[in-house]
Amino acid sequence: MPDRIARVIFGVILLTVAAWMLPSTNWAATLYAKQDDVKVTAEKSPTSAVVATLSLGDAVTTLAEDGRLVNVKAANGKTGWVFKFRLAEEKPASSSGFGLSGLTGKKTIAAREARAGGSIRGLKESTEQYAKDKQIKQEHRDAVDRMEAFSIAPEELMQFKKAGNLGEFSGGVQ
Numbered sequence: 001m002p003d004r005i006a007r008v009i010f011g012v013i014l015l016t017v018a019a020w021m022l023p024s025t026n027w028a029a030t031l032y033a034k035q036d037d038v039k040v041t042a043e044k045s046p047t048s049a050v051v052a053t054l055s056l057g058d059a060v061t062t063l064a065e066d067g068r069l070v071n072v073k074a075a076n077g078k079t080g081w082v083f084k085f086r087l088a089e090e091k092p093a094s095s096s097g098f099g100l101s102g103l104t105g106k107k108t109i110a111a112r113e114a115r116a117g118g119s120i121r122g123l124k125e126s127t128e129q130y131a132k133d134k135q136i137k138q139e140h141r142d143a144v145d146r147m148e149a150f151s152i153a154p155e156e157l158m159q160f161k162k163a164g165n166l167g168e169f170s171g172g173v174q
Contacts, residue, residue: 031070031087033058037154038087040080044069046168051080057091083168 033054041048044066052074054060060072063079070087073079131141152160161167 029062029089030059031062031072031089032091033060034086034088034092038082040072040074040078040082042080044081046083046162048081051078052076054082059091060087086168 033056036054036056038054038058039046039050040052040054040060042051043049054074058075060074060082062070062072064071065084068084069081070084071079072082072087128141162169165171
């Protein structure tokens with residue numbers, strides 16, 4: 001009988017050590033808000049009550065995933081749901097401005113995008129000479145400048161996306 005007790009104790013100790021040596025089963029990851037005004041909602045719906053609002057680069061801890069949604073815990077301790085496409089694995093660089101970033105979630109432009117992005121930023125200094133050389137009409141240059149100056153409030157953008165079933169309101173995978 002003492003031999004049997006010793007084997008049980010040895011088995012418990014062996015299992016405890018083995019469990020301790022296994023990789024952690026805590027799959028919680030840290031993700032970051034891709035833009036300002038990322039809503040953390042109480043339920044799995046974009047129209048649910050907002051329990052927290054994240055700013056660009058704010059960290060959250062993932063608790064679970066369900067389709068295109070992530071259950072997160074914010075720095076303030078509140079838990080809720082965020083659409084995956086609003087979060088990034090790496091902390092984004094901070095930047096200012098809201099122009100077209102409201103549609104893309106990006107507030108910066110990479111160097112590789114600079115050529116194509118020139119049309120987004122309007123015809124300024126270096127591109128002004130190019131426009132003159134190519135005889136681009138002033139009315140077209142003015143139109144690009146007006147597009148660059150256009151901005152929309154976050155609330156209006158949400159209404160637009162909701163009315164058009166876009167973004168988090170699309171019902172499809174992002």
